[in-house]
Amino acid sequence: MKLRHTLVPTLRNDPSDAETNSHRFLIRAGLIRSLASGVYSYLPLGLRVLRNIERIVREEMEKAGAVEVLLPSLHPAELWQESGRWDLYGDELMRLKDRHGRSFALGATHEEAITALVRDEVKSYKKLPLTLFQIQTKFRDERRPRYGLLRGREFVMKDAYSFDATPEGLDRSYAVMYEAYSAIFRRCGLTFRSVEADSGSIGGTDTHEFMALADIGEDTIVHCESCGYAANIELAESAGRAADADLPEPGLAAALTDAASATMPGQPQTADTPDVRTITQLTRFLGVEAREIIKSLALLADGRPYVVLVRGDRELNETKVKRLLGASVVEMMSEADIAGLLGSVPGFIGPVDLDPKVGIVADEEVRGMPTAVVGANAVDRHLTGVVPERHFPVGRYGDLRMASPGDACKRCGEPLQFAKGIEVGHVFKLGTKYSEALRATFLDEHGRSLPYIMGCYGIGVSRLLSAIVEQHHDEAGIVWPAAVAPYGVHLIVIQTKDAAQAELAERLYRELRNAGCEVLLDDRDERPGAKFADADLLGLPLRVTIGKRAADGIVECKPRSAAEPFELEADKLPGYAAALTGH
Amino acid sequence: MKLRHTLVPTLRNDPSDAETNSHRFLIRAGLIRSLASGVYSYLPLGLRVLRNIERIVREEMEKAGAVEVLLPSLHPAELWQESGRWDLYGDELMRLKDRHGRSFALGATHEEAITALVRDEVKSYKKLPLTLFQIQTKFRDERRPRYGLLRGREFVMKDAYSFDATPEGLDRSYAVMYEAYSAIFRRCGLTFRSVEADSGSIGGTDTHEFMALADIGEDTIVHCESCGYAANIELAESAGRAADADLPEPGLAAALTDAASATMPGQPQTADTPDVRTITQLTRFLGVEAREIIKSLALLADGRPYVVLVRGDRELNETKVKRLLGASVVEMMSEADIAGLLGSVPGFIGPVDLDPKVGIVADEEVRGMPTAVVGANAVDRHLTGVVPERHFPVGRYGDLRMASPGDACKRCGEPLQFAKGIEVGHVFKLGTKYSEALRATFLDEHGRSLPYIMGCYGIGVSRLLSAIVEQHHDEAGIVWPAAVAPYGVHLIVIQTKDAAQAELAERLYRELRNAGCEVLLDDRDERPGAKFADADLLGLPLRVTIGKRAADGIVECKPRSAAEPFELEADKLPGYAAALTGH
Structure with a gap:
């Protein structure tokens, strides 16, 4: 294809709405x-x-x-109603009515x-x-x-x-x-x-x-x-963190409990934690580590109330909660539900003394915690010295946490990659x-x-x-793998008005195609710099430049992924190009 | 492709809703x-x-x-509004709204x-x-x-x-x-x-x-x-009919006029025509020929009233009316409009004594009519002896009639084909x-x-x-032209359990494909009769049957368009098939 005869509107600058390399290059390369x-x-x-x-x-x-x-794009609504997805699919399903008022999905x-x-x-x-x-x-x-x-x-x-x-x-x-x-x-x-x-x-x-x-x-x-x-x-x-393999430090949480147990053995102590709502704030305020805290999350699973517990240094994995509970929809409780269903407040939710109708499920790591800090279900209050199963019941344990960097593989114990x-x-x-x-x-x-x-x-x-x-680009543009490249060879003529160059270009254009190569010939009256920039942007596997040495039968080759060009006899080009581009 | 591994649900009987050969065969052949x-x-x-x-x-x-x-199928409404077709295209344009309420056309x-x-x-x-x-x-x-x-x-x-x-x-x-x-x-x-x-x-x-x-x-x-x-x-x-070349017969219309002109020279006469509303009824009732009558049609062209005249043996061509008047929309007047705008009645419309605001346009053939019968704009009345331009004005003439069998070519005078x-x-x-x-x-x-x-x-x-x-079928099914046939060769094995047949089938399946032929192998356990019927229905260019003479290396060939099969040495099949199917 000759560039004059097709539509390849390349752009010098990035489009303003393009946030990713693939988006900007697909637009810029036309x-x-x-x-x-x-x-x-x-x-x-x-x-x-x-x-x-x-x-x-x-x-x-x-x-x-x-x-x-x-198959067609127009689907009668009845078909999706049979499977139940007419209602379940939600706003993502585009719908329309025909001239007779019958409903269709796209x-x-x-x-x-x-x-x-x-x-x-x-x-x-x-x-x-x-x-x-x-x-x-x-x-x-x-x-x-x-x-x-x-x-x-x-x-x-x-x-x-x-x-x-x-x-x-x-x-x-x-x-x-x-x-x-x-x-x-x-x-x-x-x-x-x-x-x-x-x-x-x-x-x-x-x-x-x-x-x-x-x-x-x-x-x-x-x-x-x-x-x-x-x-x-x-x-x-994941199998938990390498750091967890160390014996748990007693830490301040245990110390607090010990201190408290002097007066009331084994009972949680209430701690004033004014406006301390996040794990990070809590670690600073109480001087404990995140993994000594239990994070309590209030959820509705298919409408039923649950408090779900993970260690303070962990994130909850909602998909795992859904699977454990066999629920279709899991959503965070609203502030009103937290008050009404749990008698609690956001930032201070905890598992102790909850209404038995509220299910408590916990990540497996919670099981092994000797004592923990938890929310007290009251504004600006936490409980310390809380022992799972002694101070609150757990309905079910499961893997409910996000795996995270530092975790070991559950199967072989080696570090996981992310x-x-x-x-x-x-x-x-x-x-x-x-x-x-x-x-x-x-x-x-x-x-x-x-x-x-x-x-x-x-x-x-x-x-x-x-x-x-996204995987195949550099700063100048796309670097297409040969199997999917729009053309294999980008043929550039430096001076389209130079007879020797124009003639060689036509000859190579023909010979390359006879050799099975797909060729894009840049026959525009543009500066060489603009042509090279476009070649880099378009990213065809092989750039071939026909310039001053055309009269000697010499062209310049540059694979898009190579740093430097090299000279080649024009006669050898079809064989070389066919091999490089897989034809 | 082997028929067992694909989906070709052929049907013995015609689907009930198929009115055309192409519809029923495309369904029946699966x-x-x-x-x-x-x-x-x-x-x-x-x-x-x-x-x-x-x-x-x-x-x-x-x-x-x-x-x-x-290009995409989802078009923003704004695009069609720019061209004006969002409104003009009507019910044929399928429309929908996205989740944000924005309108799109498909x-x-x-x-x-x-x-x-x-x-x-x-x-x-x-x-x-x-x-x-x-x-x-x-x-x-x-x-x-x-x-x-x-x-x-x-x-x-x-x-x-x-x-x-x-x-x-x-x-x-x-x-x-x-x-x-x-x-x-x-x-x-x-x-x-x-x-x-x-x-x-x-x-x-x-x-x-x-x-x-x-x-x-x-x-x-x-x-x-x-x-x-x-x-x-x-x-x-069209140039009018061969019959029109004869001198116009005086006919009864002229005779009536002559009789009338004895008392009132050159003036139309009113004829009682009770419940005579069609041209055919009128020819019988008055004993005139259709081409002695002027058919008057009441139209609204972009909302303006017109009476359009064609000879009684002609049909009006609305497209030509549209073009002559440069109108976007031409529609027949309602009975109410005929009464209100013309002061006339359906079945008795005529061009004489109309309100000057009503445009009168006429087919060229009307120009040459010596006298004519026309509607009298009154129930059960026609006028006879009416002479165009003497008894009514004509705003414009043009070719407004449907060409019809018997007409001559306007360019060369030879008879037109339809x-x-x-x-x-x-x-x-x-x-x-x-x-x-x-x-x-x-x-x-x-x-x-x-x-x-x-x-x-x-x-x-x-x-x-x-x-x-529609152009390539017979009673038994489709007869595909080789260039578009789904496969070139329909290979039938009579006894799939016969080792010689099965072996030859596999060999030919391979060799035909190596020769560039696309092959459908019927390897089903079906009666030979059913296989032959399906082969005729599917209509691949060449049917090859592997049967009793497989052991001798002989197969039976039948081009779909040929009446009789013939025997061929299996070795010669690939060459023959490739030539026949254009590979």
Whole structure:
């Protein structure tokens, strides 16, 4: 393609709303433009990258035996009502009415549509297993679209759905998809990790997220380099801190208790803690360590009141609370509920002498605390010398804390690592959730009617553009991996009016394409500096400059990732370029 | 692909709602399924055909120098308000609000979105001409979705938009697209005609529709085999009928006038015509020919009252009326308006003695009528012996009639032909309609700011599936042209448990694919009769049957379009199949 004949509107300056490298470079290199918040047009170069990614996804899906279909975006409301998600999905589901007043959803995901299709068209176990996939536009009305293609409202997704007769079949389908996903992200040039993830209220047994490592990632992943354990922080387990292995220092909390026990043995003492509401304030005020304090959090789990306890140096992990309690919705109590349901005040909540109707659950680390400081359920008061299970009951223990730097791996004891990641893929064992809701059944070999056992598998195709750029850029612009680059070679002519240069450019343009290379020829009347800057910004794998030595048949080559250019005989260029760009 | 591993749910019987051959075969062959009225899922074979068509479209667009982009479906309402189409487009435009209450349209077409993009990104004549295209999903809330993919509410379209600096540039861009369209439809195996079409209220100079000939087509096209003239009936001109070349018979109308003129020379006579409201009734009642009567139609053109006259043997062409009057909206008058504005009654409207505020326009054929019968603007009364321009004024003459069988070509005088067509493509000179509305300008070589001169070019990509099947089928099923067939070869194994057959099938499956053929292997445990019936229904170009003579290395070949099968040595199959299917 010649640059004059296509639309690559590069920008010198960063757009004001771009907070991430991928966002600013995708805009500046002229790959995408925003039409509305979270809604993008793909310009020619952006579309080429998107198609390259789609091709990789399609090839790996087909290699895995999945069959491509294309489902619509307009879904009748009745379909989502059958699964119950018309109400549950909330504001993210975009809805409209047709001219006859019938309600439709714009497909945010296609479990309902695909389950209805397979229900109507597949009746026998003989057709199973069956995995269908599509590469299709999705609509989700994100509350806060941002980071360009990373979190949009209209985006391209690959979604696949497997249908099996048995749980073992699902395990096999899942494993095949898991491998295909790994191959896809490898081919896209991504550094990624697959991590155990939360299955939410669906309660499937297995679910993994594929995370592209990136500092701007909205997810935190926890992994162990020693044994390979990796999980989303929502789910990550840890064995506690190396520091905890030391015997607990008696500390001031114990000392206070001892002092108090002189008059009233083993009983908590009330401490005046005026306006001391945070753990940090408390450590300073009482001279204790954070891990000698119990943090008490007041929650409603599906509407029922709980006080949840974690050690003062820990953060609560709400996902783990949800899973322990089997709750769909967990939310922090309002100040009014804290007063009404607990008879307490924010900042001074504690587990002692609560109404028995309030459930108390505690992180496992709380179990081992000899004594602790807790809130006294009264303004400006804490209790010291409190012993778990002696001074308050614990309904259930569990792992309820966020893993954090310094924690050891629960499996092998080595230190855990923490990283930020962009979720680029998700594989999920759905089981029979949708097949039961939509009564999608098949006949097994004994003639019994059984619900399909399903899995679903998603890849954020357009999000991958951002993830790849986030990992592959430098200060000057994008550094595309060859497999997804919009073109392989960026051919620059220094003086378009110089006959020798123009002739050699045309010849190489032709020869490179005959050698299987995709070539972008910068034939504009621009200063060489502007052309080089654009080449760096666009980030094609190989820059070839045709300049003064054109008459001698010499060109200058510079792989985008190399520091320095080198000269090459023009005759050798097609072979070199084809090898470098993988053609 | 092996049939066991994909989803091809063929049906023995016609679906009850399928009125056309393409609709019933696309459903029965398992290519598509409906999710809602006018909303379809593409199953694996249907998607393969769609992709083949897309590939042909893309190749020809790129050959024509157009550059591919991908614009979103969610369009902010403001964009459509700028062009004025938010209000004008009516119920066909699907609309929704996002979570913040902002209004969006679902893209029914992309003139606004592309004009806004080019306005923001292209500033100079140096970047022109520029033609951008996309293959993308469109949403239109058709009042009556029908005929499967022919008239849907969510469908795939290729839309292209050209941007030029001069009218001559637009002519060139238009001509290039016109040629590309012809190439596309030829490659899709279609019998088609390009016809002059109505440009509607936009008033562009040139617009052509590409019509695939088919009896179920919703458009009528008029063409001359002698000189090549072809137009949509909305626009088609004709030179009048061969019968009109005879001298007009005096007829009863003239006789009546002569009789009347004995008492009152040259004055119309009132005739009692009780309950005679139609032309047919009138010819019988008065014993005149239809072409001796003037049909008077009462219309509102942009709200102004008109009586429009055509000869009694003609039908009015509303599109031509719109064009003659330069009106945006032409509608028939209500009974109340006929009484109030004309002082007349339905069935007895005539041009004599009307209020001068009512415009009278007449078809050219009315000009030459010596005398005529017309309505008397009174119940059960007509006037005879009426002479145009003597007894009533005519504001303007024009071609206002529908061309009809028997008419001669205006250009060469030969008889016109009439056919039904499916509109599969449309090329259109937009001019500056959208660039002016959206203030999309460029700087010319003198630094003047000028609006882009635009063209737009559409192809109904998913509709092409239907059009192709409509032209390529027989009683047993589809007969795909090789270029778009989902697979080239349909390989049938008679006895899957026969080792020789199974082995040969596997070998040929492999060898055919190595030869570049796409193969569908029917490896199901079905009766041979069912397999043959499905092969005819699916309509792949070549059926190859592996049966009893497998052990001798002999297979049976039957091109789908041939009447009889023939035997072939298996070794020769790959070469034969590759040649037949174009690989």
